[in-house]
Amino acid sequence: MKLKLDPQILKNGLYDNNQAFVALLGLCPLLAVSNTVINSLGLGIATTFTLIASNLIISVLRNLIPNEIRLPLFVLIIACIVTIVELLMKAWFYELYKILGIFIPLIVTNCVILGRAEMFASKNPPEKAWQDGFAMGLGFTAALLLLGGMREILGTGMLFSHADLMFGEMAKNWQITVFKNYSGMLLAILPPGAFIGLGLLIALQNVLNEKFKS
Amino acid sequence: MKLEQLRTKLTYQTLLLGGFCLLGSALLSFGDVKTKDVIATRLAEDLKASLQQVIPAQYYDNDLLQDTVLINSETLVYLAKKDGKVNAVAFMVTTNSGYSGAIQSIIGIDKEGKILGTRVISHAETPGLGDKIEEAKSDWILSFNGHSLSDLVEAQWKVKKDGGVFDQFSGATITPRAVVGSVYQGLQFFKQHRDELLTNP
Numbered sequence: 001m002k003l004k005l006d007p008q009i010l011k012n013g014l015y016d017n018n019q020a021f022v023a024l025l026g027l028c029p030l031l032a033v034s035n036t037v038i039n040s041l042g043l044g045i046a047t048t049f050t051l052i053a054s055n056l057i058i059s060v061l062r063n064l065i066p067n068e069i070r071l072p073l074f075v076l077i078i079a080c081i082v083t084i085v086e087l088l089m090k091a092w093f094y095e096l097y098k099i100l101g102i103f104i105p106l107i108v109t110n111c112v113i114l115g116r117a118e119m120f121a122s123k124n125p126p127e128k129a130w131q132d133g134f135a136m137g138l139g140f141t142a143a144l145l146l147l148g149g150m151r152e153i154l155g156t157g158m159l160f161s162h163a164d165l166m167f168g169e170m171a172k173n174w175q176i177t178v179f180k181n182y183s184g185m186l187l188a189i190l191p192p193g194a195f196i197g198l199g200l201l202i203a204l205q206n207v208l209n210e211k212f213k214s
Numbered sequence: 215m216k217l218e219q220l221r222t223k224l225t226y227q228t229l230l231l232g233g234f235c236l237l238g239s240a241l242l243s244f245g246d247v248k249t250k251d252v253i254a255t256r257l258a259e260d261l262k263a264s265l266q267q268v269i270p271a272q273y274y275d276n277d278l279l280q281d282t283v284l285i286n287s288e289t290l291v292y293l294a295k296k297d298g299k300v301n302a303v304a305f306m307v308t309t310n311s312g313y314s315g316a317i318q319s320i321i322g323i324d325k326e327g328k329i330l331g332t333r334v335i336s337h338a339e340t341p342g343l344g345d346k347i348e349e350a351k352s353d354w355i356l357s358f359n360g361h362s363l364s365d366l367v368e369a370q371w372k373v374k375k376d377g378g379v380f381d382q383f384s385g386a387t388i389t390p391r392a393v394v395g396s397v398y399q400g401l402q403f404f405k406q407h408r409d410e411l412l413t414n415p
Binding site for chain 2: 068088090
């Protein structure tokens with residue numbers, strides 16, 4: 001398999017058909033976890049990995065799978081992958097697992113993954129399907145990071161706090177204080193802040209789209 | 215028969231679905247076997263780290279995870295022993311009187327009934343307000359250290375707003391009130407079972 005990325009698939013996943021901002025899929029984990037950059041990155045990587053694996057496996061098997069039973073099979077495959085991701089995370093990233101723990105099984109119900117299986121992987125060859133998984137995962141991660149960064153700065157005045165949960169001891173001092181003596185804005189950390197933040201980001205993308213057109 | 219024709223057959227679909235279930239379970243069992251020991255180690259490390267925070271190292275020379283006793287068949291008490299004698303104990307307390315959901319804490323008590331330390335293990339209180347019960351956010355939880363049922367009377371085991379000695383947080387009284395209450399209950403539990411715990415072989 002040649003490791004060459006199709007720019008169209010990449011652009012589609014990152015911007016044109018960004019699953020979070022354009023398709024508005026997978027909002028439950030998106031809104032619940034995006035209160036810090038590190039939490040966002042953790043869930044983003046787990047989701048991307050799941051997407052690549054599920055797209056690849058489903059694409060390889062696409063000719064074997066009859067139309068009538070495709071959905072239970074997709075869900076079965078996705079659930080297996082997610083459970084394995086959860087086991088791996090629990091074993092080797094336990095601190096991060098403690099934070100993201102309850103959201104990992106929720107990746108199964110993230111409609112982005114079933115959506116890509118149905119829309120793309122079941123109709124395209126593996127070398128394209130894994131790229132789609134990668135691009136869509138990257139787009140979803142980027143959305144999580146943008147929202148997470150925004151909420152963390154506004155909510156706590158800091159960025160990259162608790163990076164050591166993911167990158168180990170050396171990341172203890174990665175934390176950046178953006179505003180000194182900041183008293184915090186609770187709204188940004190609570191769920192309503194996630195909705196408002198998401199709304200603002202979608203608005204921003206629409207403004208950008210208008211700009212590109214003219 | 216061609217694959218196209220086969221795909222519409224009920225037998226094929228049933229066998230395929232069954233086959234995938236079998237394959238999936240095999241894969242998961244393999245994953246479970248491969249990670250079981252590592253996960254068990256992680257959980258033990260985590261518990262050990264919590265125990266070390268509430269019982270200082272000079273109080274024991276045994277393995278806290280091994281020396282345990284189950285009281286009322288629900289509370290698991292970790293016994294800190296030095297030279298074979300129980301020097302301090304630690305156990306979990308849970309309260310549901312917080313602002314949202316259960317607050318679980320671990321509490322370490324020496325043999326005289328004095329608090330050595332306590333930490334909140336898990337909670338779902340409001341971030342920025344109620345989460346000051348975490349040691350990472352504020353040192354409020356350390357204000358319990360050294361207190362016991364004998365140095366404070368029952369009326370003092372409350373937040374200041376209720377006439378007690380412990381601080382509440384501005385904007386959040388329910389959370390610290392719940393934690394103070396659960397620590398007080400922990401001390402009561404120790405008092406009731408003190409003889410049973412200290413004479414444990």
